[in-house]
Amino acid sequence: MTSNMKQWAPIEDEANEELEKELKAGRSNEFMKLKVGKNRVRFLPRDPKWKSHIKIIHEHFVDDIPGKTGSFRFACPRRHGAGARCPECERGDVLRRGNNVVDRERAKDHYPSTRNYSNVIDRSDEGSGPRIITFGSTIFDQLKAIFDDKADGGDYTNPGDEGFDIIITRTGTGKQDTKYAVSAARAQSALSEDQDEADGWMETMWSLDSYSAVLAADKLLDALAGEDSRGGRARAALPAVRSKGRTAQQDIKEEDDE
Secondary structure, X not given: XXXXXXXXXXXXXXXXXXXXXXXXXXXXXXXXXXXXXXXEEEEOOOOOOOOOOEEEEEEEEEOOOOOOOOOEEEEOXXXXXXXXXXXXXXXXXXHHOOOXXXXXXXXXXXXXXXXXXXXXXXXXXXXXXXXXXXEOHHHHHHHHHHHHOOOOOOOOOOOOOOOOOEXXXXXXXXXXXXXXXXXEOOOOOOOOOXXXXXXXXXXXXXXXXXXXXOOOHHHHHHHHHOEOOOOOEOHHHOXXXXXXXXXXXXXXXXXXXX
């Protein structure tokens, strides 16, 4: 049988594997990690549908889940679900009420960490477009001071010519030794000299609300329970104590977790 169909090449296994690696890499590309030294960023303005350009999220990181590797992150139902029950917070409550000093100290690991999420442009990598930066109270307080200083600061999310970049200088590594100094760039500048590029960045900001979405109770319990020895769910066998694990996303946050 003859065909006028254009010549084609079948899908190759190696190409599929490369695509999978690229997709996995892209999933973590939304987060910007503050490097040691100066980080020059431009905070993007809030979407009109958002209350603020910053989203405060209370989140848990759990490891030691049966049958799973790595950590599981979820928004705290108690804080984001109108007081819904949270398995991790309840574990913390049990430990906190105990008589053992060690248990009371370990209870802290079961309560959520409070993080601030915001969209920025990394001036050292503008080609990546909007990135998400996460930070704690130290950076937040310094950003607020810049905003409140109408003479030398102001609205650092202004995308126009009167806007300005923010410089975040990081020193040290690790949770105990890392420090941050935040300052306003001396020169005012537009978000981009190319208005189409600026519009594109603002139109493709990451939806921060998705990070505070609360899982349904049954799905959350299943995720925390993992799998039992038979490969089935072990919801009833949730361990009483868990400790925080480490993921790429958490590494970004931990070091500026003031």
